[in-house]
Amino acid sequence: MDIYKILTDAIYPVFKIFVVFLNVVAVLILMYGSFLGIKEFISSKRSKISTDEAILSNQHIKNHLASYILLSLEVLIASDIIESVVHPTLQDLLKLGFLVVIRTAISFFLNKEIEEES
Template sequence: MNYVLQSLSEIISYASIAIICYGAALGLLKFISNELSRFKNSFSLAKTVQIKIEVGYYLLLGLEFLIASDIIDTILNPSFDDLGILAGTVVIRTALSFFLNKEIESIAENKVPEDKK
């Protein structure tokens, strides 16, 4: 059973890395596309804000998966050192998630209107 849970934890970790990399790559491609549109005079600041929000959501999702993976690892190896490392990791990742989520909400509320490109 431990082998299955350990494998599951590793799969979740790799999935989280894939999610973060996918979101970053997608955001980068959209950003480059939007920047290149400056040459056609169709640049959109609102689109840049939307890209930032989308990348933030991928980062949040990836962080949540990483926390789940760390929890599974600690359940499998419950030493005091591992618990301390998990506590520190969860606190840091939760704080990152909290502040990133607040920033995304703030950006979404104060979105640049389409007519102010």
Template structure:
């Protein structure tokens, strides 16, 4: 059973890496496309903020999976090092989530209301 949980933990870790890499690659492609669009004056700088928020969501999702993996590892092999890694990951995720949510709220408040 322990080996199965360890394998599941590794799979979850790889999934989290894939999510973060996918989000970063997608954000990079959108950013490059946006910059070329700005050169042609067809897109605005505000799109960059939206791209940043989208990449942030992928980072948060990837960190959620990393936390799940670290929790499994900590349960299977509870050492102070594992607890430290788990605590660090949770702190990073909480900080990112807090600041990302603040930024989303600020963007929502500063955007003009569009007529439907």
């Protein structure tokens, strides 16, 4: 018997639960960042500030939300990598490559935008 196959079959359920946990954490991070962004937006709209201050406030809110989106994307990438290492089918590896490219591109451009506006 192949020891790798035996270990993989034994450990796979644990890693599958961990992957689901990471996916849930990524969604919670995104929801929390969205909640904070909405809360900040509402409080800035309630205050009596000038148009220039409102623009700066919106820029700050956008950058703050983008940082949560980036963190969520990084957790999702980690989750996909773990899943592909534990269950390396050709379809999973192609899916991982496609998702990592897309998420990395999104992360790159969000990060670039945050740096430009900071």
